[in-house]
Amino acid sequence: MKLYEYEAKSIFSSYGIPIPSGQEVTTPSQAKEVAEELGGKVVLKAQILVGGRGKAGGIKFAENPEQAEKVAEELFSLSIKGLPVETLLVEEMLEIKRELYLGLTIDRGRGQSVLMMSSEGGVDIEEVAERDPEKIVTYHLNPLQRFYPFQAREILQRLGFHGKLINPLSQILLKLSRVFQERDAEIAEINPLVLTPEGVIAADAKLIVDDDALFRQKAFQVQEEDLPYVELEGHVGCIVNGAGLAMSTMDTLKELGGEPANFLDIGGGASAEVMEMALKRVVLHSGVKVILINILGGITRCDEIAKGILKVLGDMEVPVVVRLRGTNEEEGLKLLSDAGVNVESSMIKAAQSAIALGREGSD
Ligand code: GDP
Ligand code: MN
Numbered sequence: 001m002k003l004y005e006y007e008a009k010s011i012f013s014s015y016g017i018p019i020p021s022g023q024e025v026t027t028p029s030q031a032k033e034v035a036e037e038l039g040g041k042v043v044l045k046a047q048i049l050v051g052g053r054g055k056a057g058g059i060k061f062a063e064n065p066e067q068a069e070k071v072a073e074e075l076f077s078l079s080i081k082g083l084p085v086e087t088l089l090v091e092e093m094l095e096i097k098r099e100l101y102l103g104l105t106i107d108r109g110r111g112q113s114v115l116m117m118s119s120e121g122g123v124d125i126e127e128v129a130e131r132d133p134e135k136i137v138t139y140h141l142n143p144l145q146r147f148y149p150f151q152a153r154e155i156l157q158r159l160g161f162h163g164k165l166i167n168p169l170s171q172i173l174l175k176l177s178r179v180f181q182e183r184d185a186e187i188a189e190i191n192p193l194v195l196t197p198e199g200v201i202a203a204d205a206k207l208i209v210d211d212d213a214l215f216r217q218k219a220f221q222v223q224e225e226d227l228p229y230v231e232l233e234g235h236v237g238c239i240v241n242g243a244g245l246a247m248s249t250m251d252t253l254k255e256l257g258g259e260p261a262n263f264l265d266i267g268g269g270a271s272a273e274v275m276e277m278a279l280k281r282v283v284l285h286s287g288v289k290v291i292l293i294n295i296l297g298g299i300t301r302c303d304e305i306a307k308g309i310l311k312v313l314g315d316m317e318v319p320v321v322v323r324l325r326g327t328n329e330e331e332g333l334k335l336l337s338d339a340g341v342n343v344e345s346s347m348i349k350a351a352q353s354a355i356a357l358g359r360e361g362s363d
Contacts (some may be wrong), residue, residue, distance in 0.1 A: 001209045002049045006089045008205035011183065012190070014231065015175045018201045022091030031072035034090040035065040043094075044071050047087040048080050052124075056080045061093065094203060099192035101125050101136075102173065103206075104180040113141040115177060119159045121192035135159075147177045168200045182284050184213030227264060227274070229281060234259020235358045237288035237318075239278045241266050241295050249294045252347055258355035261287040269299040275308025283318060290319050290358035294347055297326025306332035310339055319357040323350035 003011070006024040013019045023034045024047065035042045046058035053059060058080050062068035068090065078085050101121030107114040118136045120128050128135055137158045141147055152170035161169060172193065180188040189206040228243075236253055238260050240246045250260050262285045264278050282291055295305050302324040309322065321342045324332045336343050342357070344350035 001211055001214060003207045003209070004047045004049065004087070005045065005205050006047060006087070008188075008207035009089075009202065011207060012176070012179060012202055012205050014229075015179050017172055017175050017179075017190075018199060019205070020091040020094055020201055020203065022089055024087050024089050025072070026087055028069045028072040028076065031088060031090050032065045032069035035062060035068035038090070038092045040064045041093040042068050043091045044068060044075055045089040045091065046075050046078065046080055046085040047089055048083045048085060050081045050083060053080060058085070094194060094196050094201060095198075096192075096194045096196060096203070098195040099203075100195070101128070101189075101191045102176060102193045103187065103189035103191065104141075104177060104185070105187045105189075107140065110140060112143060113177075113180065115139045115141060115147075115155065115173070117155055117159060117173070119161075121194075125191065141177065147174060149174060165195070165200070172200060172202070178286065179207070182286065183207065184210045186210050227266060227278070229262065229264045231262045231285060232260045233287065234261045235287060235289040236354050237261050237282040237285065237291040238263035239266060239275075239282055239291065239293045239295075240264075241268060241270065241300050245294060245296055249292065249347065249351070252351045253292070253355070256348070256351050256355055258351060258358065261285055261289075266295075266300075270305065270308075272304045272308035272311065275305050276311045279309065279312045279316065279320075283316060288318060290321065290354045291316070292350060292354040293320065293322045293324075294350060295322075295324050295326075297324065297329060297332070300326070301328045302326060302332030303328040303335060304332075306335040309341065310335060313339065313341065319354075321350050321354040321357065323347055 009019045021038060025031045025034055042062050044060045046053060060071045060075060062071045072088055075085050075088055099122035101118040104113055104115050116136060116138050118128050120135050137155050139155050149170055152173040153166060156166055156169050176188055185207055187206060187208040190202040192203050194201050194203045236258050238249055240249050246263050246265050253260055262282055264282050266274050266278050282288060321344060322336055323344050333343055342353060344353055
């Protein structure tokens, strides 16, 4: 599955990779509005799933919102390599000092992931490989180990980077390699990764997810459903419904000495399907050692929630603790306890149990 640039950027950004401010639009007047919000000078980028879009006329610049509207109209009338342009990404114009290349893919010959980085980006990496092979560093990743900061620094030093650039660049290498691994990617690429006076920014983004992994990448649907998801630094993954319950769950965890790793708010009236996606999304975060599900049934039905949990429980490598109250509570609790799920009656007990199980998991 190939993702659009704006989708890939939003995933990269959720991992902490800096991206330009911007918004996807489907009409010229929206493009004008976004350009106004961004201060006038913008880049308009056709969202199509083919390479070489810049060369094919799919990237245009505008000096002010009126021009952005006109340029958007031109872009919407194009078809690039046979594909109609239906969405544009309107972004702040970056002041680019230098363009780099960073990508991860699979080296099928060696059966390993490989990271490639070049001090010359923006152009086809194949061209650089032919002309100046020494400007590309190729680094195979050990599938049994994580990718360590010292390895990122080694790559950067080989390319001749030093000083203040090392830190932000190595952060981006580490984060992109996490995206690559956790999202079952075939390709995760930033070309160009740009140096600007504001820092290092991913000016373009490409992400292709292995189709054979889509069954466990239901997480992608969370984004489509627009469910609020936030990443934090602790060990306890949290699934809740409603912003108030999210806050009280996190306060309770912290009060008892735990730290949330992330939280996902499944909103009101969530189906078993949404609950299933939520679990698959939350567990993707590598910090998660245990999952705490705290649901208050109103329009949400506890039996639906239980069914969603049971669908994925067998695939979960971390323990799950559930607290369910409200509509159809008895049915939901029965389904869960019959399946041997850790169920707690109060939020405090559930948080305590999650913290304890999370500690065991990290030893
Ligand atoms: P691609 O052709 O589909 O790979 O599109 P990219 O997003 O990589 O953009 C192509 C080129 O447009 C980049 O290499 C940059 O040189 C240029 N470009 C893209 N965004 C900006 C920007 O914000 N400011 C400037 N000055 N150039 C940009
Ligand atoms: Mn590009």
